[in-house]
Amino acid sequence: MPKQVDHQQRREQIADAVCRLAARDGLDAVSLRHVAAEAGVSMGRVQHYFTTKDEMLRFAFRTIGERIEQRMGAAVRDLGDSPGPRAFLRAMLLEMLPLSGTAKAEAPVLAAFLARAVVAPELTESLAADAPRLRGFVAARIGEHHPTAAVEAATLLALVDGLMLQLLTGQIDEPTAVATLDHHLDRIFDVR
Amino acid sequence: MPKQVDHQQRREQIADAVCRLAARDGLDAVSLRHVAAEAGVSMGRVQHYFTTKDEMLRFAFRTIGERIEQRMGAAVRDLGDSPGPRAFLRAMLLEMLPLSGTAKAEAPVLAAFLARAVVAPELTESLAADAPRLRGFVAARIGEHHPTAAVEAATLLALVDGLMLQLLTGQIDEPTAVATLDHHLDRIFDVR
Numbered sequence: 573m574p575k576q577v578d579h580q581q582r583r584e585q586i587a588d589a590v591c592r593l594a595a596r597d598g599l600d601a602v603s604l605r606h607v608a609a610e611a612g613v614s615m616g617r618v619q620h621y622f623t624t625k626d627e628m629l630r631f632a633f634r635t636i637g638e639r640i641e642q643r644m645g646a647a648v649r650d651l652g653d654s655p656g657p658r659a660f661l662r663a664m665l666l667e668m669l670p671l672s673g674t675a676k677a678e679a680p681v682l683a684a685f686l687a688r689a690v691v692a693p694e695l696t697e698s699l700a701a702d703a704p705r706l707r708g709f710v711a712a713r714i715g716e717h718h719p720t721a722a723v724e725a726a727t728l729l730a731l732v733d734g735l736m737l738q739l740l741t742g743q744i745d746e747p748t749a750v751a752t753l754d755h756h757l758d759r760i761f762d763v764r
Numbered sequence: 765m766p767k768q769v770d771h772q773q774r775r776e777q778i779a780d781a782v783c784r785l786a787a788r789d790g791l792d793a794v795s796l797r798h799v800a801a802e803a804g805v806s807m808g809r810v811q812h813y814f815t816t817k818d819e820m821l822r823f824a825f826r827t828i829g830e831r832i833e834q835r836m837g838a839a840v841r842d843l844g845d846s847p848g849p850r851a852f853l854r855a856m857l858l859e860m861l862p863l864s865g866t867a868k869a870e871a872p873v874l875a876a877f878l879a880r881a882v883v884a885p886e887l888t889e890s891l892a893a894d895a896p897r898l899r900g901f902v903a904a905r906i907g908e909h910h911p912t913a914a915v916e917a918a919t920l921l922a923l924v925d926g927l928m929l930q931l932l933t934g935q936i937d938e939p940t941a942v943a944t945l946d947h948h949l950d951r952i953f954d955v956r
């Protein structure tokens with residue numbers, strides 16, 4: 573086991589180097605050589621863990637995704653036992669927005685990945701594959717017996733992605749973004 | 765006047781070369797030298813029209829924005845005299861989504877610009893400056909006397925941006941994206 577943990581740690585260390593480089597110079601500047609230098613390991617070591625640049629990029633993207641999921645889980649757990657569906661979804665979705673310092677630091681990397689995905693879809697195929705599952709999960713929280721739960725879930729998740737994009741590009745400020753999400757959650761759960 | 769028209773045409777020709785390069789190799793690959801070669805002009809000619817790379821990129825980004833606005837205007841005009849506010853907004857907002865061949869061709873460039881804007885906000889400062897004006901315009905169409913027109917406009921525009929992002933990254937299909945927008949417009953205009 574220790575060896576496998578070490579392997580995972582080393583991969584994450586390399587993923588962190590990818591993220592720092594991408595945030596600084598953009599994804600196109602990320603090469604095996606630069607990543608090795610940034611991570612303080614040899615190029616051979618990087619190639620031992622990742623055979624191709626694409627494999628390395630996909631791993632870095634997935635690593636950020638997993639960290640966001642972990643923060644979502646922690647935010648929901650902080651609500652205590654059996655939170656209502658509105659509080660549950662609010663806590664979860666706020667973690668998808670660049671509001672905390674950690675999320676703001678990840679934002680340029682995520683944006684670079686998403687932009688690259690437009691021309692290289694294989695980079696974020698996990699995102700495309702996971703999207704229906706995420707919509708299904710949100711729809712279940714909105715309520716199995718809600719007449720339009722599926723379309724409500726699609727609307728809510730697109731709204732959050734749009735707020736993320738507008739926050740990252742300075743089109744909306746944080747209080748307005750949060751108020752917009754709250755207004756929409758109120759409507760879904762008829763709290764008005 | 766002819767000379768000025770020529771000047772504008774030449775700038776747009778260079779902007780087109782920027783867009784083709786960015787779509788192919790990403791924004792980081794866009795250099796004055798590559799743009800000159802792609803546009804079939806000398807480097808000196810490019811530098812005559814754009815002093816810096818940033819100036820050239822901002823112009824290319826604005827050019828795409830203006831084309832989208834022109835298509836919005838045309839789509840609204842196609843509705844004939846005095847369309848209702850729902851039809852007006854629907855026609856306008858559909859032009860913001862990558863549904864047509866033209867919009868799909870522009871999408872990688874827009875995505876690259878937006879990703880770059882996360883770390884270089886000066887690139888899309890026009891976007892940040894225009895956002896409140898656009899929200900105000902949409903709010904006016906939703907109705908001055910609608911109790912929550914301002915937040916409805918923010919929700920609607922964020923929803924469209926999110927649908928754009930999800931379409932570009934394969935997270936949602938076109939019919940679902942359009943149905944999601946229609947469902948939300950129905951709700952705003954109480955057509956149910």
